[in-house]
Amino acid sequence: MEFFRIKKDYPFMRHALVFNVISLLTFLLAVFFLATRGLHLSVEFTGGTVLEVTYAEAQPLEPLREALAADGYTDTLVQNFGSARDIMIRLPNKEGADSNGLAERVMGTLQKASTQPPELRRVEFVGPQVGKELASDGAMALLLVIFGIVIYLAMRFEWRLGVATIIANLHDVVIILGFFAFFQWEFSLAVLAATLAVLGYSVNESVVVFDRVRETFRKKRNMSTPEVLNHAITSTISRTVITHGSTQMMVLSMLLFGGETLHYFAMALTIGICFGIYSSVLVASPLAMWLGISREQFVKVKKEKEEAVV
């Protein structure tokens, strides 16, 4: 079985401008949604209390909301979590309010509100000081990844490829965030981890392509830069699609069997993988071309090496 029966290199670079314009548009759209709607941050970032309760049979939400409001809990969020029997209640932190024993008091309210007894599955309370730290730690992690990868690629390949790669992959990250902002999916710590893992993962793609670019520059002296890029992308496209397909199978399995806790984690990975194929191949390569990579940058390195050996 062979999925890709390619007779000659496909001229990807002829459409470079089109790809970049599409990317720019999606990117701007993502930024627009991030700016206007913002992320629906989980309790880990905002601080507050989350309770997860389960009932023996489906439980309507409205009586619970009314009971909570009657007992003086404002700004509460009551929603189903996975099934009609599982319910998640989110309460914000309040200035001066006693957060200790809050979960027990809420459980008392819930007990009165329904004929069937709720079973407490999970409580999570996060104080206000923790959230800010998490946000700044997340930003620091992102910065470290960006600089680490650019420096590594600059050392192994060429700074132009490093910069092109990181721009292409940051564009993936922004698009993932854009999706989360548009659909108002909950952005939790696990999603942040998935986002950064995607950053590392889709850099793989660019690395594989650029590895080929370097090899082709050295081997085939009569090819122009766009031709080299076309050749590199064409000869790795089979591997790119198969690898992403395999990873996506794993992620799909998480999406199907992982339950509500892993749902958004797997969702972030799915978006990341889909856009990863596109951006690392069709955004990073044109960017590298605009930045002006040429044969001399790669061949020169090789000559130095030979001298060193002799």
Place this chain on the structure above:
Amino acid sequence: MNRYPLWKNLLIGLILLWGLIYTLPNFYGEVPAVQVSSAKATVKLDPAAATDRVANALREAGIDNQGIFSDATSVRARFAGTDEQIRAKDAIERALNPDPQDPGYVVALNLLPASPSWLTAIHALPMYLGLDLRGGVHFLLQVDMPGALAKRLDSLSGDLRTVLRDKNVRHAGINREGESVHIRFRSEAERDAARSAIQASTADLQLTNRDDGAGDFRLVATLTPQALQTMRDFAIKQNIGTLHNRINELGVAEPVIQQQGAERIVVQLPGVQDVAKAKDILGRTATLEVRMVDDTPGALEQAMAGNVPFGTELYTERGGLPLLVKKQVVLTGDRLTDAQPGFDGQTHEPAVHLTLDAAGARIFRDLTRENVGKRMAILLIEKGKGEVVTAPVIRTEIGGGRVQISGRMSTTEATDVALLLRAGSLAAPMEIIEERTVGPSLGADNISKGFHSTLWGFIAIAVFMCIYYALFGVVSTIALAANLLLLVALLSLLQATLTLPGIAAMALTLGMAIDANVLINERIREELRNGSSPQAAIAAGYDRAFGTILDSNVTSLIAGIALLVFGSGPVRGFAVVHCLGLLTSMFSAILVSRMLINVIYGRRRKIDKLSIGQVWKPGN
């Protein structure tokens, strides 16, 4: 040409065997057990003796056990079922703690791995599950350092007052203002005198002059950076010690109490569901009290007969002797700044050295002067219940705030008393800033969800690889399985905490690890397409793919390490597994698969065709 030397094959084989052995304990599951550990800092558990007592208790109650194990701090007995476990707990509880009001041991229900003892002997243990997988309570406590600093400065102000009075230096007032202490003087000469007096008495203070207009000379005292650091370390250590003592009472089998960062303490109580009780115990305050012993002849006998004289209380001294103590409190633990074990200067007996603050020292001097020859009692009051830590005889007047407790103490006892005196109360108030409770049913659900995601994902990839790449796909699948095996073995060996994000990372890492084999297989196909011979194609495929695999794993590793460094909680759980998985995948995808391919094809001189699926050539 495609052969590994014997040592390389052996090495890979040994590593895989090692992986298999350390993965094994995860398959045995867990059996119910009862764990016995010491409930008090002052009662040390002697493993050998405790093992005998537990064995006797079980024999008398007629309960069969499946082995009793002990380590330095605890004794554990395994049982066939939960019925035996609960009956055994009651039997052991009765035998070891004759007085339920004053338990000397914590007897807790626990789960122990059911793996055979030869595995336990080589430290092959199952993976350590996080709270989200086993259920329990997690707290993150913030130690109130500004509060601790204020407390320290307040007691320092008192000390400074005493120092200045002793040296006859006049001052116009000592006040704490924010993070410093201000001393006002009327003349510059007085200030200079004060400065030298203070510098002679303590090295913990930094002094600066400040003049606020005419006639207002000030000396501003702040703690030196070293003193500040010592204070912080001390506050954290003392709070952790106190928490340990308190949590012992909850009867939790394996509590985790650790410092996190400079000012935080993590408390994890697996299996605990009663959050309200846990919080109550964590937040409790214990105090130290010094009171006088009532030595009136006959009073003790009267009290023993059930007629306790007015204004006194009956206590039992450590060692079992009854003691009648006056209710009036002379000194409280607030005045105690430190307690250290040591030795008596003259007799070289083990002793505990206490340091009191200035006000405490004054009270203590007066007390001892008036009561030479009498006995005083040092009590630890917790939950409104007192315990006599020690009741020494006062030999001479004690001034200067340095008190020594000695007599009839072993070195261990001295250390324990010092710890108890220090740990009796919290050095600084704490606040719960993060709390997570996971019910046991959710934990079990999470395990099965994580397991099923990984399983079905793995099967899907395996089926695809075997169809698409034929024999090479089978080899890739075996390499992927080896990767999983090594990853689980590594996690079991390191006893790194496995959480649900960790299982997700395991699944994701497997999904990403197949990339290496896809790269290799595609490269081999390409070499074949370009007309290489099968043996040359294998060699070139592995060689050329290696650089790419290395580059892509290093970039992933950079992301993983960033998460490890800056992540906390669930993110760190993810990052640990992710990073380890990248390392094991490099090994298995390249070396294990190559070894298998070499074994299959390497020895044949002439191969017509590689079983790598269809290789389509443009010309055909």
